[in-house]
Amino acid sequence: MKLIRTGAEWNPLWLNHLQKKQQIGLVPTMGALHDGHLDLVIKSKATADLTVVSIFVNPTQFNNPEDFAKYPITLEADLQKLADERVDYVFLPSVETMYPAPTRLRFDFGDLERKLEGKFRPGHFNGVGVVVSKLFHLIRPQVAFFGQKDLQQVGIIKRLVNDLSFELKLEIVPTRREPDGLAMSSRNMRLSPIERKKAILLFTSLEKAKTELFAGKNWLEIQTQIKADFGNEPFANLEYFELVNPETFESYSQFDRYQKSFICVASYIGDTRLIDN
Template identity: 75%
Template structure:
């Protein structure tokens, strides 16, 4: 496994892989790696001849500066995991490499900016769009791998790839969960023991909603019931719980089994904001 830090180091390596017709897969991360990230690596290695993992905590996608400062950083452990996973290259840029000048460009992803993550994290998707565009230009992969847990981010990146004609394929890998169902997330490292247990309310809410939708219960009744359960849980504060179309993120007021749908949830567990989602009709 080789570490690369800038485009000058990467260019001759990329050119060599291009000449030998080897497909390059990119797994963008912000570090603090868990088995969900390693699932993306595994998918890349099974699809592509070369796998590059980037580790960069991107400041422009944090609408809360304190959240950026407290984001877990576990570089030594990350590199050990990636080496064991058989990664070929790790891209470790500094902030100066990624942002040699303050970014003045602003992305607007239309309707995706005004619902769920777009509504509650203003400016977040602009930061995602900029850093992902930079990674695509710097690494020039043929395939890029993202996790389903960040479902709205996936929708944003699909729109980015389509609208800007990036010559690559996106692969979306299902959410990896702990044995008790909690979606794996780097932010889970910040939960204390009580919060870790209480965080299961997100997964249990999604499971309950899916089961009750298929039993014929009205969606708005399910939504109100979940909101009520959160009101009685002092550690957890619900931000949103919505039935949506997984591509457009149009929110539904009723369930139609003939339409694609997912349930998305965001909640604070103590001070830690977690998100999750579950496909209902794929």
């Protein structure tokens, strides 16, 4: 496993692999790796000839400076996990490498970025769009891997790839869960033991809503009950619980079992914000 820190280091390596007609897979991460990240790595290794994992905590996608400051950094453990998976390259750029000057360019993803995550995290998706574009330009992969847990981010990146004609394929990997159902997330590291127990509310609420929808119950009634469930939990502070179109993220007021839909949830547990779908 080789560590690279700049585009200049990567360029001759990339050219060598290009000449050999080897396909490059990219797994973009912010570190604090868990088994969900490793699922992306495993998928990349099964799909591409070479796998590059980037680790970069991107400051421009944090609308809350405190959230950025508290983001867990576990680089030594991350590198060991990636070495164990026999990753080919790890890209470890500095902030100065990724942002040699302040980025003046701004992305506007239209209505897609003004709902759900975009509404509660203004500027977040602009930061995602900028950093993912930079990674695509620097690494030049033929395929990139993202997790379904960040569902709206996946929608943003699909639009980015289509609108800017990036010549790569996106692979979306299912969410990895803990044995009790909690979606794996680097942010879970910030939960206290009691908060970790309470965090299961996100998953159980999704499961409850899904079951009741298929049993024929009205969506708005379900939504009202779920909001009450969160309201009765002092550790939780619900931001949204919505039934949405997975392409436009338009919220539905009623459920159609023949129409593709996702239920998306975001809630603070203590002072840690978690999402699931």
